[in-house]
Amino acid sequence: MGLSQIKPEFVTVLAEKQVKSGQTVRLECEANTEALITMWEKNNQRLECVEGKHKITQDVKRCTLEIANAQEGDEGNYKLNLRNKAGSASCSAMVTVELNEWRTVEWKQMPMIENLRTFKIGDDKVSELRFLLYGPVGAGKSSVINTIKSIFERRQFINCLAAAESSKSHTIYYEKYSMAQGKFFPFAFNDIMGVEKEKCEGVLTDDIISALKGHVKEDYQFFSTHPLSKDSTYYLTNPSLSDMTHCLVNVIPADKLALIKGDFIGKMKVVRQAASRMGMPQVVFLTRVDRACPMTKANLRDVYKSKKMRNKIHECSNILGVPINCIFPVANYHDETGINEDINCLMLDALTKIVDWANDYVVKCSNKQVHVE
């Protein structure tokens, strides 16, 4: 029997490839016989060879496909079909191309901590920059506060009660968590009741807007049934710039983006419009990244290399209408007992930016006040 009559089989098969963007992918395998007709496919379609990009070679029984300068578009399932008069065989492999890091983070915490420690607010009358955390129930608002406080205290902080998973908000009081240690770290975070899916539950939009304007006193208990009344002892009639929120932080769980819709987005838009009218900076902390992306869970430093996270950030931007550069994926302490520098750095990177933006807002407002006086 001539060689060409042997039914083709693979002696070695194509192997899955994961390469960095720009690298050359080399797919190769060996058949049991020569003089074969070969055909390469990509995603079940005949591969259209592009000069300078694809190079197909056949050296006796060895078949090779090289893909130069791999880019995202080169990803896919590559299949090699072998054929002769005696029969056919095929094998395939996935090619994935890692993204180049599309945002960089300084993975050293001390320079960022030092920078925040010595931060000077642009108006002497404002002792703390105030951030209001706002978002769905169980988004990780309280956990963000615990994580930031843990960074500054250099030990795990759990006073801001984070809850087990539930559909009802665990946080119901308006509480302020100051980061200040003496005159250092002049930042405060207000924890607030979560927004629930149902119309009549969770924090009311009017109350959030009152909190942005500085009308809500600490320890006020939120009610889903009625907003804070102007007659209440918890209503601050003439808030100063220090009482106001200086940056609205929308906290959104990356692993539950699909659940954020309808009524809920409507509520968030009203709040965001109110903040926009005040000229207040607004950002998104995209939490629970470890639950949303296995690559990020395996190594937090890959968060800006992960396509999944990039897609989540784009999806979040589309849903909420917040620009991409105002969306920060963050990880919170949740099951760790020790301090983790990567968790700290990702949070500090976001914090460093929002502190500057909140300070710009304070300076803008205090200039306006001076102008009016």
Ligand SMILES: Nc1nc2c(ncn2[C@@H]2O[C@H](COP(=O)(O)OP(=O)(O)OP(=O)(O)O)[C@@H](O)[C@H]2O)c(=O)[nH]1
């Ligand atoms: N895996 C993981 N879990 C997180 C992360 N952040 C928060 N969690 C968990 O998510 C759950 C809800 O977190 P909370 O901080 O209580 O959320 P919240 O937004 O304050 O919730 P309410 O006050 O009830 O509205 C808790 O079980 C946290 O441990 C994170 O980055 N990764």
Ligand SMILES: [Mg+2]
């Ligand atoms: Mg909470």
